[in-house]
Each structure stands twice: as C-alpha cells, then as structure tokens.
Amino acid sequence: MIEFDSIEKRMVMKIVYYGPALSGKTTNLLRLHDLLSSKGRGDLMVLDTKDDRTIYFDLLPFFLIAPDGLKIKVKVYTVPGQVCHDATRKAVLSRVDGVAFIADSQTAESANNSESFENLERNLAFVGLNMVKLPLVIQFNKRDLPNIIADDEIERTWRQTGIPVFNASALEGWGILETFRCLIELVYEAADRRFGLENEHGLPKERFVREIVNPVQEVAGERSAAQEPF
Amino acid sequence: MRHKNPSEHKIDFVVGTELSIGDLLMREETMPVLLAIVRGGAFGAGIVDSTGTVLCAAGDAASLGPPACAAGQGMLVHTRPILHEGEPVGMLVVTAPQSYDPAFLAAVTDIAYAALALIVRNTAKRMLTTELHTTVVQQSYAELIERNQQLQASEARYRDLAAQLEKKVEERTGQLDRAHARLFQQEKMASIGQLAAGVAHEINNPLGFISSNLNTLEGYSGRLLEMIGLCREMIDRHDIDRKKIEEQSRRLKIDFIVDDVPALFVQSKDGIARVKKIVADLKGFSHIDESRESFVSLNDELEKTISVLSHESGDRILYIKDYGVLPQLLCKPALLSQVFFNIILNAIQATDGKIELQLSTRAEQDEIVVVIQDNGPGIPASVINRVFEPFFTTKEVGKATGLGLSVAYDIVKQHRGDIMIESMMGKGSIVTVRLPVRRGKDV
Numbered sequence: 001m002i003e004f005d006s007i008e009k010r011m012v013m014k015i016v017y018y019g020p021a022l023s024g025k026t027t028n029l030l031r032l033h034d035l036l037s038s039k040g041r042g043d044l045m046v047l048d049t050k051d052d053r054t055i056y057f058d059l060l061p062f063f064l065i066a067p068d069g070l071k072i073k074v075k076v077y078t079v080p081g082q083v084c085h086d087a088t089r090k091a092v093l094s095r096v097d098g099v100a101f102i103a104d105s106q107t108a109e110s111a112n113n114s115e116s117f118e119n120l121e122r123n124l125a126f127v128g129l130n131m132v133k134l135p136l137v138i139q140f141n142k143r144d145l146p147n148i149i150a151d152d153e154i155e156r157t158w159r160q161t162g163i164p165v166f167n168a169s170a171l172e173g174w175g176i177l178e179t180f181r182c183l184i185e186l187v188y189e190a191a192d193r194r195f196g197l198e199n200e201h202g203l204p205k206e207r208f209v210r211e212i213v214n215p216v217q218e219v220a221g222e223r224s225a226a227q228e229p230f
Numbered sequence: 231m232r233h234k235n236p237s238e239h240k241i242d243f244v245v246g247t248e249l250s251i252g253d254l255l256m257r258e259e260t261m262p263v264l265l266a267i268v269r270g271g272a273f274g275a276g277i278v279d280s281t282g283t284v285l286c287a288a289g290d291a292a293s294l295g296p297p298a299c300a301a302g303q304g305m306l307v308h309t310r311p312i313l314h315e316g317e318p319v320g321m322l323v324v325t326a327p328q329s330y331d332p333a334f335l336a337a338v339t340d341i342a343y344a345a346l347a348l349i350v351r352n353t354a355k356r357m358l359t360t361e362l363h364t365t366v367v368q369q370s371y372a373e374l375i376e377r378n379q380q381l382q383a384s385e386a387r388y389r390d391l392a393a394q395l396e397k398k399v400e401e402r403t404g405q406l407d408r409a410h411a412r413l414f415q416q417e418k419m420a421s422i423g424q425l426a427a428g429v430a431h432e433i434n435n436p437l438g439f440i441s442s443n444l445n446t447l448e449g450y451s452g453r454l455l456e457m458i459g460l461c462r463e464m465i466d467r468h469d470i471d472r473k474k475i476e477e478q479s480r481r482l483k484i485d486f487i488v489d490d491v492p493a494l495f496v497q498s499k500d501g502i503a504r505v506k507k508i509v510a511d512l513k514g515f516s517h518i519d520e521s522r523e524s525f526v527s528l529n530d531e532l533e534k535t536i537s538v539l540s541h542e543s544g545d546r547i548l549y550i551k552d553y554g555v556l557p558q559l560l561c562k563p564a565l566l567s568q569v570f571f572n573i574i575l576n577a578i579q580a581t582d583g584k585i586e587l588q589l590s591t592r593a594e595q596d597e598i599v600v601v602i603q604d605n606g607p608g609i610p611a612s613v614i615n616r617v618f619e620p621f622f623t624t625k626e627v628g629k630a631t632g633l634g635l636s637v638a639y640d641i642v643k644q645h646r647g648d649i650m651i652e653s654m655m656g657k658g659s660i661v662t663v664r665l666p667v668r669r670g671k672d673v
Contacts, residue, residue: 003248012248042316043351047359056362061315073248073315087373091365 002097002191011195013074013187016093019102020109020116021053021081024141027170028102028179029060029078035177037214040064054080057092064211067202074184074212081116086123093120094127098135098187100179105140105148105167135186137164139179144169181213249357251279251312251320254350257286263345264288270338273305273325277312277346280319293325306330308339314350322346414637432508436501443498450491453482507537525558528566528598528665529591535570536589539578547578547585554592557667565641566665569649570602572634573661577604593667597647600663609653617651 003012017025026046033044042061049055062074079089093099101120103113124131140154151167158165164182168175188197188208197203255277267275268289276287276294284294293305306326311318324339460478464470479485536549578585581604588603609617616622618639635651642649647665 010248040316042313045351045355045358047355047362056359059315059358061317063316071317073317075315087366087370088362091362091369 002194003095004195009068009070011070011072011191013072013097013191014095015074015076015098015100015183015187016096017076017078017100017102018089018093018116018120019081020104020112021083023081023102023104023109023113023116024170025078025081025102026054026058028100028139028141028168028176029058029076031170031173031176032076032180033060035173035215037216039214040211041214053082054078055085056080056088062212064208066197068200070201070203072203072208074187076180083119086119089119090123090126093123093129096124096127096129096134097190098183099124099137100183101136101138103138103140105142106145107147107149110149135183135190137166137179137183137186139166139168139175141168141170141175143167143175144172177213177215181209184209184212247361249314249354251277251314252285253357254314254319254353255285255312255346256349256353259349259353260286260346261288263342263349267324267338267342271326271330272335272338273327275322275324275342278321278323285320290325294323304328306332306335308335310339310343312346312350314354414640433505436504440498440501443494443501447491447494450487450494453484454487457482457484523560523562525560526563526566528556528559528600529553531563531567532570532589532591532600535567535574539571539574546583547587550586550588552588552590554590556591556593556598559598559665560668561645561665562641565644569638569641569663570600572638573602573663576634577602577606577659580604581606594664597664597666600665601660602663603658603660605658608655608657609651609659610655611653614651614653618649 002014003010005011017028019025029044033041040063042063045059045061047054047056047058057080058078060076062076064072064074066072077092079085079092099120101117103109103117121131124134138158140149142148154165154167164186166175166179166182168179170176185205188205191197192205195201197208198205260277264275264277264286265288272289274287274289274291274293276291277285278294279285282296284291287294293303306328308324308326310322312320312322322339322343324335324342326335457478461475464475532553540547574587577587586605588601590601590603592599613622613624617635619636622636639649642663642665645665647663649664650662651659652662653659
C-alpha cells in the first residue's frame with residue numbers, strides 16, 4: 001500500500017525481499033548497494049544480526065524527486081528467513097508494494113522454498129494483501145552452485161504461473177539487477193495506475209527505473225570517491 | 231494498540247515509519263558536537279532542516295541564517311547535507327571569521343559531520359529496531375489474546391457439551407436402572423409363577439384328602455349323633471334296650487367309625503401340616519422383607535430353596551449334599567435364595583428326566599464357597615461366556631426371559647462376590663459362587 005501524502009508531496013513505496021533462510025536476501029541487497037550508484041540511494045542499513053543471520057531486517061532506501069517536486073522514497077527490505085521469525089516477517093510485510101521472492105536453487109532446499117512461498121502467501125493474506133494482485137518476481141539464487149534444480153524444472157513449475165522468474169548468483173553478482181529492475185517496473189506500473197505518476201507528476205516509467213536502477217558508471221573513481229551518504 | 235477488541239478491526243502492524251531530522255538528531259546528542267566546533271573558534275554551528283529552520287545551534291545562531299547572507303557578511307561558511315535514507319533532510323552549517331584557516335575549518339566541519347552521520351545512522355537503526363520489536367510484541371500479544379479468546383470460547387463450548395453429556399448419561403443411567411429393576415422384578419415374578427404352578431399341585435393334593443376326610447367325618451358325626459340320640463332317649467325312658475343299641479350300632483357301623491376317626495384326623499392334620507410347610511417355604515423363599523440384611527446360614531438357605539423346588543420337580547432330582555460348617559453370613563437372604571433357585575432351576579430345565587445335583591458348601595478364609603454341580607447336558611463352549619448376559623437364552627422365545635443367570639450374577643456382584651461357571655458337554659456344569667464374609671461379623 002503506497003503511502004502518499006499529497007500535501008507534503010511525498011510518496012513511500014515498500015519492497016520486500018522474501019524467501020527461506022539462507023537463500024541470499026541480504027546478499028542481494030549488499031550487491032544492489034555495490035552495483036547501484038550512490039546517487040539517490042541511501043546506505044544499506046543492516047539491523048543487528050545474530051551469527052550473521054538476519055533477525056530484524058535490512059533496509060536499502062532509494063530517493064528521487066519527480067519533475068513536479070513529488071518526493072518518492074523506495075524502501076527495500078529483507079525479512080528474516082528463519083521460521084521462528086514469522087511475527088517479524090508479518091510486520092515487515094505489512095503495506096508492501098512489491099515482493100521479490102529469493103529461492104535457493106539447491107535441490108536440497110526445494111521443500112524450504114515451497115514452505116516459505118506458502119508462508120508468504122499466508123502472511124500476505126494476514127496483512128490483507130492478495131498475492132495475485134501484488135507485483136511479484138521470483139529469483140532462483142545460487143545458480144553458481146552444483147546440485148541445483150534444473151532450468152527446465154524451474155521453467156515447468158514456475159514460468160507457467162506468469163510470475164517473472166530470474167536466475168541469479170548474488171555471490172557472483174549477476175541476475176541481481178535484472179530481478180530488481182523487473183520488480184521496480186512492476187511497482188511503478190501499479191503506482192502509476194493509482195496515482196498517475198506519468199500524467200500527474202511528469203514521471204515516466206523509463207525515468208523512474210533509470211533513477212532507481214542506476215548502475216555504477218565504470219568510470220574510475222566513482223565508487224571509491226563518492227562520499228557515502230547516510 | 232489502537233483497538234482493544236481484535237474482532238472489531240485488524241490492527242495495523244507497520245514497520246518503517248518515516249523519521250524526521252528532529253527524531254534523528256536529538257539535541258542532547260548533537261549539542262556536544264556543535265559546542266566543540268564553537269570552542270574551536272567558529273562563530274556558530276547548527277543543524278538546519280530542509281525548510282531552513284535552525285533546529286539546534288551553538289555559538290552565534292544568527293550567523294547560521296541563509297548561508298548566502300552569512301557569506302555576504304564576510305564570514306566563512308561551510309555546509310554539509312544531512313541525508314537520511316538517501317533523502318537530504320537538513321544541513322550542518324558552520325560559520326567562522328574570515329581569519330579562520332579555511333582548511334582547518336573544513337577539517338573541523340568534516341569531523342563534526344562524520345560524528346553527526348554516525349548519530350543519525352545509529353539513531354535510525356535503534357528506532358527501527360525498537361519499532362519492529364514493539365510491533366512484533368504487540369502483534370504477538372494481539373494474536374495471543376485472540377487465541378486465548380478462541381480457546382476460552384472453545385473451552386466453554388466443551389464444558390457445555392460435557393455438562394450436557396453428563397446430564398444425558400445420568401438420564402440414560404436412570405432409565406437403565408429403572409429398566410433393570412423392572413426386569414429384575416419381572417424375572418422374580420416369572421420364577422414365582424413357575425413355582426406357583428408346582429406349588430398349586432402340591433397344595434391341591436392334601437387339600438383334596440382333607441376335604442374328603444371332612445366329608446367322611448361329617449357322615450360319621452351324623453351317625454354318631456343318631457346313636458347318641460337313641461341312647462339319650464332310652465335313658466330318658468329308663469328303658470335301656472341293649473339289643474336294640476347293638477342292632478343300631480351295627481347298622482350305623484359305630485365300631486368302624488370309632489376305629490377310623492383317629493386315622494382321619496391324623497391324616498388330615500398331616501395334610502394341613504404339609505400345606506403349612508409349603509406356605510412357610512414359599513414365605514421363606516419370597517422373603518417379604520427381602521431388602522433387609524440379616525445373618526443367615528447359607529446351608530439353611532440352600533435347604534429352603536431345594537424344599538421349594540421339590541414341590542415342582544418331585545423326585546426327578548437326586549440331591550447329593552455335602553455341607554460344610556459355615557459362618558453366619560450377613561446378606562440379603564431373599565436375594566441369595568433367588569441365586570440358588572435360578573442356578574438349580576436352570577440345571578433342572580436343561581435336563582430331561584432324572585438329574586443328579588451335588589450341592590457342596592465350604593468356608594474358605596474370608597469367603598463362603600457354594601458349588602452346585604449337575605450331570606446335565608452341559609453348556610456349549612461357544613456360549614458359555616454369554617450365559618450371564620441379560621436376555622441370553624438357548625431356550626425357545628417366550629419360554630424363558632434369559633435373565634435367570636444374569637440376575638444371579640447381579641445379586642452375587644451386589645454381595646461383592648463372584649460367580650463362575652464351568653461346563654463339559656455331556657458331563658454337566660459346575661457353578662461356583664464365592665461370597666466374602668465380612669470380618670468381625672462371624673458368629
């Protein structure tokens with residue numbers, strides 16, 4: 001549920017990276033942080049972890065201003081994947097505007113993937129959202145590992161659902177931007193339908209996506225020279 | 231929590247409230263940094279929000295106004311944007327006299343900026359953590375309350391059910407008890423009915439000859455009165471005619487009467503005694519005061535039962551008795567008589583022709599054991615486990631209630647005793663009744 005304050009001219013969109021434990025949600029955000037320009041992107045905020053496992057959430061914020069002055073913040077969260085943190089997942093999931101489901105490609109994790117996906121569906125219902133109407137993309141992460149579920153099996157089981165599916169290796173850094181860009185496009189489309197981003201605020205999709213998904217220019221120095229904002 | 235009643239409205243548990251610069255840079259955390267800058271020789275240092283309002287300042291706050299003005303007034307001005315989640319939310323402004331070393335001022339400003347950045351970042355983290363924690367706790371609490379209410383509702387429902395169930399069971403038990411009592415009574419009536427048939431015959435027989443004797447005696451007394459009348463007349467006339475007396479005496483068979491009368495009386499009295507005994511047996515068996523407990527000898531009770539049954543079955547039965555010395559037993563005698571009656575009757579009815587019944591009693595430690603053994607046809611193994619079931623009968627419908635042994639079982643159990651049946655086809659059956667003797671009551 002996009003927060004829109006027409007008086008303050010502010011809009012907040014919420015994106016959540018969901019998925020089973022250890023599927024690479026935080027690594028996805030770390031990669032986004034590394035791969036995207038610091039311009040208009042906040043710092044990755046990693047809330048306290050326990051043994052390097054997320055117990056609260058991580059937050060990667062983006063900020064842009066539409067031509068008409070509308071300030072748009074896109075907050076990308078992760079949820080803790082471990083089963084025991086279900087209450088936290090529900091809290092983070094409330095009012096979400098788009099979900100990236102990060103599945104673990106390893107064959108041994110298939111059951112955990114389905115369980116987490118069912119958990120997502122259940123928790124979306126809990127916070128009053130319908131998964132079918134929600135912008136949703138799926139990423140099969142860890143494609144760099146051996147013993148992973150085959151491409152054609154992903155094709156068979158997931159592609160038919162109509163949900164965009166991406167292969168990725170967050171560790172190697174590929175497939176991450178594609179996943180994110182697709183979700184950002186879907187979220188934009190949903191917001192545009194409701195709030196007329198292009199017609200009323202002069203913000204066409206291409207510009208929105210370009211400003212959010214703005215890869216680091218491979219110009220020497222950009223990544224190191226920029227003063228990290230906070 | 232905005233709503234106390236969860237059913238009224240789902241509570242929103244949202245994480246990620248927008249934080250303002252005022253939330254992020256608390257005065258008490260920011261001021262030491264700003265004051266340090268001023269102590270280092272700056273005019274002023276302050277935080278200005280995105281609308282240009284000075285939120286907190288050290289030193290010359292007026293110098294912090296629009297940076298351009300300050301610069302216009304010949305001051306050195308350094309600013310740094312304060313970002314939160316990528317959004318510029320305010321500015322650090324430091325003003326210093328023209329004489330100040332610009333490089334040094336830049337360094338001081340950078341140090342302060344780094345410190346403020348750390349404060350902003352850590353405050354945001356802490357607030358997000360607190361917010362999430364609070365949200366999760368509230369949500370869990372709301373869920374617990376809801377679960378608790380569901381459980382309470384469900385518990386109440388089950389308690390209701392249980393209460394109803396208990397009532398139902400009580401009702402049914404009452405119905406069963408009444409039906410049982412009725413059947414028990416019916417069974418008793420049935421056995422009494424069977425008895426009555428035999429007893430009626432037994433009573434009829436003596437009544438027959440008593441009645442016949444009375445007729446005879448009536449005739450005899452008529453003749454004796456006639457004789458007495460004749461004698462009295464002669465005495466009145468002072469004319470005693472011996473010949474005539476003898477003649478009349480012969481005609482009226484007075485000698486025969488004199489001989490016969492005592493025999494008739496003996497016989498009649500005997501008949502009356504027999505009737506009396508039957509009635510006494512019946513009375514003893516039926517025990518009008520049956521519900522009362524009393525001390526009795528089971529040997530006597532067995533004898534009474536046999537005596538009652540002998541009226542029905544006559545000499546078809548050969549009793550072989552082996553009675554031990556028994557302590558008096560506190561029991562309901564009427565009920566125990568019924569037990570023996572039912573067992574023996576069962577044996578008699580199962581057997582055609584002559585039957586041999588061995589009755590033995592013995593005292594064993596704390597109990598009295600009564601064994602009734604017959605040489606009847608025996609009970610098939612397939613049904614022996616069912617003989618104590620109510621309504622179980624191998625006899626034709628209508629001929630038996632199927633309650634005889636079941637009633638016996640109930641009565642023995644009522645006396646905290648035990649009843650067992652063993653049987654061998656073609657050889658007969660053995661019924662063993664064990665009744666506990668209550669301590670301290672032995673006589």
